[in-house]
Amino acid sequence: MIDVKNLTKRFGPKLAVDDLSFAVKKGEVLGFLGPNGAGKSTTMRMVTGFSPVSTGQIEICGISMIDDPQTAKRKIGYLPESAPLYNDMTVTSFLNWIAKMRGLSGSTRKEAVAKVIETCFLEQVARQSIDTLSKGYRHRTCLAQSLIHDPEVLILDEPTDGLDPNQKHEVRKLIKELGKEKAVLFSTHILEEVEAACTRAVIVDQGKIVADGTPSELKDQGNGSLYDLFHKVTTTDAQAAAA
């Protein structure tokens, strides 16, 4: 349901994403791995229609993000990396507003808001003002925002960042669960998450895909350790500085 072909992104002379192609089908959870600055977030920003592409094609459920962004955006739930929120709102009013923007109204909206508050364990802070939330709760509020319209495609940029171990576990479970009937693309720096939640993973380095496969295939490539593979195929900062 996510179809990306020959995606390229340039920032001035810098090539942040270099001819990237991948697809995520319904029922698949694709993990996006890679060192800092590999181009994961940049790719996600383009796939969600926030950032324009330099060249390449993006299709969401068969709808081109480049030709018909408004329709394509309806299909996507997106958790940006920094989990941005409007600090002047309360958790409930924020979720209500997102639901309205997503075209939900009346009792459908009420149910949708109640449901994500439950899924993301936000009952405790539902009436709290967002600027007084802890980092983990902010992250969960933003995650809730991405699920509110029950999208067919989910794009989550480091969804477990800043969560406590219990919540990390819950979110992985949630991603796995949601992955059964959606297409999920999520990025992470935690290699265990690949085995815990993904059906497939790719490793991105300097804007290119350098490894691709199911978690067990990738493990085999690294002789039993994902870390060894990761270390082997990616450029470390020291190498990049020397080059």
Next chain:
Amino acid sequence: MKTALTIYQRELTAYFTQPTAYAIIVIYLLLSMGLTFTFGGFFRVGDANLAYPHFYWNPWLFMLLAPAIGMGLWSDEQRTGTIELLGTLPTSTWSAIVGKYLAAATVCLVAIALTFPLWISVNDLGDPDNLTIFSGYLGSFLVCCTFLAITMLVSAFTRDQVVCLIVSVAICVLMVMIGFDTVVIELTKILPEGGVEPFIAFGVWDHFNSLMRGAFRFQDFVWFASIIVASLFGTSAILTARRS
């Protein structure tokens, strides 16, 4: 366009759940009333149409207050990253611009409307031409909207509210000051030949004065509308450019 309304409601609520709008409205009312009754000579001049006692002061106040209302419009959105949220919701940049702009304009409309006791008083004390008063109010609102549109354009350039405030105040002050001959004479000395004319075209007094005196001139509406529309289009262009 339904999403523009949803954005408008959110922005307006944000103004009134934070102290921003209250602070600006209270300061506006205090200053404008203060000026009306002191320098404006409300009782002395006996101008029941409120032109010189009251409306005259509005461009002076709005050149400072409109940037304060509008400084966060896009700079805050860029600083906190919520622009990424807004940019991935099924809505257009244009709806967001219109929704946000109208919310800011509503704050300024509320501020202006709250001077209504003045209007009641002049009707009580004398026999004013209420159409002229309406025209003065309309002119004041248009001046404020023009300054707001410029502030919005500036806020698209920066993620820093303070930078936005300073730059937009500077532009608005210039638009007010350029209406005075002494300023024009000084500017002519600094700028190369023919360099002043473009600035003079941006002066507000030419257009505000006639409305303040109750004259509805087509060219004034064209002037206000073209600056506002150009600023909104500019905002859209800048926001699009900054995303890539």
